[in-house]
Amino acid sequence: MVRYLAVAIKDLKSEFRLRASLSALLLFVFTAVILVYFASTGKELSKTSLSAIFWLIIFFASVTGLAKAFVQEDERKTTLFLKISTSSLKVYYGKLLYNLLIANVINFLSLGICMLILPGFEPSSLLMMCLTVFAGGSAIAIVLTLLSAVITFASAKNALLPVLAFPMILPIIMPSVESTIFAFNSNQFSLISNNLKLILAYSGVILTLSHFLFEYLWQD
Numbered sequence: 001m002v003r004y005l006a007v008a009i010k011d012l013k014s015e016f017r018l019r020a021s022l023s024a025l026l027l028f029v030f031t032a033v034i035l036v037y038f039a040s041t042g043k044e045l046s047k048t049s050l051s052a053i054f055w056l057i058i059f060f061a062s063v064t065g066l067a068k069a070f071v072q073e074d075e076r077k078t079t080l081f082l083k084i085s086t087s088s089l090k091v092y093y094g095k096l097l098y099n100l101l102i103a104n105v106i107n108f109l110s111l112g113i114c115m116l117i118l119p120g121f122e123p124s125s126l127l128m129m130c131l132t133v134f135a136g137g138s139a140i141a142i143v144l145t146l147l148s149a150v151i152t153f154a155s156a157k158n159a160l161l162p163v164l165a166f167p168m169i170l171p172i173i174m175p176s177v178e179s180t181i182f183a184f185n186s187n188q189f190s191l192i193s194n195n196l197k198l199i200l201a202y203s204g205v206i207l208t209l210s211h212f213l214f215e216y217l218w219q220d
Contacts, residue, residue: 005094005097006094021065021068021102022065022102022105022106024064024065025061025064025065025106026106026109028060028061028064029057029061029106029109029110029113030113032057032060033057033110033113033114033117033118034117036053036118037117037118037119040119042119043119044119044120045118045119045120047120047181047184047185048181050114050118050120050121050184051177051178051180051181051184052177054110054111054114054121054180055136055173055176055177055180057110057114058106058107058110058133058136058137058140059140059169059173061106061107061110062103062106062137062140062141062144062169063144063161063162063165065102065103065106066099066102066103066140066141066144066145066148067144067147067148067151067161067165068148089211089214089215092145092149092210092211092214095145095148095149096141096142096145096210099141099142099144099145100138100141100142102141103137103138103140103141104134104137104138104141106137107133107134107137108130108133111129111130111133122184123183123184124183124184124185124186124187125183125186125187125189126183127189128179128182128183128186128187128189128191128192129180129183129184131192131196132176132179132180132183132192132195132196135176135196135199135200135203136172136173136175136176136179136199138203139172139199139200139202139203139206140169140172142203142206142207142210143165143168143169143172143206144165144169145210146206146209146210146213146214147161147164147165147168149210149214149217150164150217151164152217168206171198171202172199172202175195175196175198175199176195176199178195179191179192179195179196
């Protein structure tokens with residue numbers, strides 16, 4: 001446990017020292033929301049449109065910010081140091097913990113920005129909205145942590161990532177958008193329970209796959 005916490009803390013210290021990645025993601029989110037506001041001429045959009053726009057913002061922010069978990073180690077030439085200092089699974093879970101923290105910070109700040117700026121972005125149940133954002137955002141972070149490891153040593157990282165990310169994240173986005181619509185229109189938790197179970201089950205499958213696959217990816 002200490003080792004994977006050390007990996008996560010190392011990445012967090014690097015992030016807060018440079019602040020480039022987090023600042024860029026927040027700027028992207030803020031710019032996207034402002035563009036939506038002006039494109040709609042300040043008018044209230046439908047709840048379906050707001051839900052889709054919100055998860056599109058989360059999708060692109062996540063792909064931009066979370067998919068570099070292992071790529072940045074290769075770019076900084078620190079991969080060998082991690083390999084000799086700790087086991088592969090501790091590296092993986094440390095990177096996963098870091099991605100989960102960053103993802104939830106960005107996602108909930110995105111939620112706050114949307115609620116402040118976009119007309120009509122007012123959920124009937126804030127708890128349902130927060131649970132949906134946490135579940136969907138965490139699931140996306142789990143997927144992107146695995147994909148980051150897969151593309152690390154590929155020659156065409158930028159081209160390969162979208163091809164792999166879209167089909168793997170789509171099963172998360174669809175129930176997340178639906179649950180967000182429910183959170184806008186109702187406060188009945190039962191409406192989103194099946195979607196949350198689906199997201200949790202999918203996350204469990206990807207996490208299990210990552211657990212067994214990562215050691216081979218890391219050693220190669």
